[in-house]
Amino acid sequence: MSFYKKKTLFGYMNSSKILVISKGNFPKGITHKQYHELDNETINIAEYDIVIINLVDLNQYDIENLYLSKSAITMSKIHDLLWSNKHLILIYDNKDIKLDNVFIQPFKFLPFSIPLKKEIGDTILITDKKYEEYYKTHVNKWSSYLRDDGVFTEKTGLNLFKRKEFEEIYQTMWLSESIAQNGFKQDISFSIRYGYIEKHNRKKVLSGLTTFLQAPNKTNSELAIKTLLSGFGISITTNPPKWTDLYKVPDEDKIIKEIDELETSKEKISKKIDYTVSKLRDETRFKKLLFESGDELRNIVWDTLEAIGFKVNKYDEAKEDGSIEYDKEVILLETKARDNGNTQRANIRQIDDWIGEYLSKKNFEPKGLFIINHDRLKKPNERMIPFPDDVIKYLDKNSRKIIVMTTKQLFDIYCDVKLDKKNKAANIRKKIIETEGIFEYE
Numbered sequence: 001m002s003f004y005k006k007k008t009l010f011g012y013m014n015s016s017k018i019l020v021i022s023k024g025n026f027p028k029g030i031t032h033k034q035y036h037e038l039d040n041e042t043i044n045i046a047e048y049d050i051v052i053i054n055l056v057d058l059n060q061y062d063i064e065n066l067y068l069s070k071s072a073i074t075m076s077k078i079h080d081l082l083w084s085n086k087h088l089i090l091i092y093d094n095k096d097i098k099l100d101n102v103f104i105q106p107f108k109f110l111p112f113s114i115p116l117k118k119e120i121g122d123t124i125l126i127t128d129k130k131y132e133e134y135y136k137t138h139v140n141k142w143s144s145y146l147r148d149d150g151v152f153t154e155k156t157g158l159n160l161f162k163r164k165e166f167e168e169i170y171q172t173m174w175l176s177e178s179i180a181q182n183g184f185k186q187d188i189s190f191s192i193r194y195g196y197i198e199k200h201n202r203k204k205v206l207s208g209l210t211t212f213l214q215a216p217n218k219t220n221s222e223l224a225i226k227t228l229l230s231g232f233g234i235s236i237t238t239n240p241p242k243w244t245d246l247y248k249v250p251d252e253d254k255i256i257k258e259i260d261e262l263e264t265s266k267e268k269i270s271k272k273i274d275y276t277v278s279k280l281r282d283e284t285r286f287k288k289l290l291f292e293s294g295d296e297l298r299n300i301v302w303d304t305l306e307a308i309g310f311k312v313n314k315y316d317e318a319k320e321d322g323s324i325e326y327d328k329e330v331i332l333l334e335t336k337a338r339d340n341g342n343t344q345r346a347n348i349r350q351i352d353d354w355i356g357e358y359l360s361k362k363n364f365e366p367k368g369l370f371i372i373n374h375d376r377l378k379k380p381n382e383r384m385i386p387f388p389d390d391v392i393k394y395l396d397k398n399s400r401k402i403i404v405m406t407t408k409q410l411f412d413i414y415c416d417v418k419l420d421k422k423n424k425a426a427n428i429r430k431k432i433i434e435t436e437g438i439f440e441y442e
Helices: 060-067 075-083 129-138 163-169 221-231 242-246 252-290 294-307 345-362 389-397 407-419 425-434
Strands: 018-021 031-033 050-054 087-092 097-099 102-104 116-121 142-146 170-181 187-198 204-206 209-214 311-313 323-326 329-337 367-373 402-406
Touching: 018 221, 050 221, 060 097, 075 087, 087 221, 129 170, 129 209, 129 221, 142 209, 170 204, 170 209, 252 294, 252 407, 294 311, 294 329, 294 407, 323 425, 329 345, 345 367, 345 389, 345 402, 367 407, 389 402, 402 407, 402 425, 407 425
Parallel strands: 018 031, 018 050, 050 087, 087 209, 329 367, 367 402
Antiparallel strands: 097 102, 116 142, 142 187, 170 187, 187 204, 187 209, 311 323, 323 329
16 A cells, blocks of 8 residues: 655655544545454454554443454554554543443553543643644643553563563663643643663663544544544545535536446446356366266266257156267267276176166167266376276177267367367267267367
């Protein structure tokens, strides 16, 4: 995503990933979630460079989603975010938050606690110019102030150490920077970093920034957050009021007409593409002859035999794989696929049995057509011979007329018939029916 090509007011570059957790509508250049969408499994706040959480106007359902453990906003997740040197911004007011009939601290999910004192006043002294527009545009009263004497919670576990073990080796530290104060020089808004000092070399290791901002009272939270986003280089535009439709610029109607014409052309082209894609899907399904098995193979064999001109009796009452008709001949079908290996004698005996049953029931002896897709997962030119010697001997000695062929041959026949390249379909059908034993086709 790209916001600005230069450094922005708050010092973040154009590659920053921003997450806003609030009600409202926000630009597409950021990720926007509402409280009920804060699922721990679908969003990781530590992946973002800037996270803005609006704690104003929470309803009870929002509170339950935000403060319960299933939320993506937990103490450990916030700790991961800040320990990755990211920026967390909290917009707060002085309203009590109640969960399970117990009043809870509004910053309960932070790895440190901040004392919040409820008072009100209208004197706001801005001490950090970066937030001047936010306060001058959206806030003219303060409803509480923060005491800069926060402490780490027992669960913080800085740097994954147990707290007591950690403090024996490291000295925890806390740095704050004022943003805005009331008339008594008390901070109503500030930013903090927490961290530690390694005792043996006095090296400072600090977290990212946590910023506390007073809730807007001159405007709503959505507009206030958009001001913050502008500071991060996000372009904020205002949707034109409906009454602007009454005003026309010179070429507006002409361009609208051009757009309508293009949309019509687009719809026609889209339908043509869909039809052509459907044609391609219908045509390429014949490739199934080269690799499919089971019912899918049987079905595409039926469609191929129909395509080259045979009358196919699907689900023949006497034969599950169906039969085909040619002049006065009836030919029972048997399709087989083998992942590995070629035709077995048992396969040929099976169609032999079908012919015998048909003869006994209808007093008419049909022919048999056995089609195999052997070594089906290999390239056709890498497969073993389809019909071994014992199968060939069985066919030679059998008095019944059985034709055997491969699905690759049937695929080649289909392609040749479509191209009318070698033989007419009638000649191919005649050649298949007149074959006894192995069908030859180059």
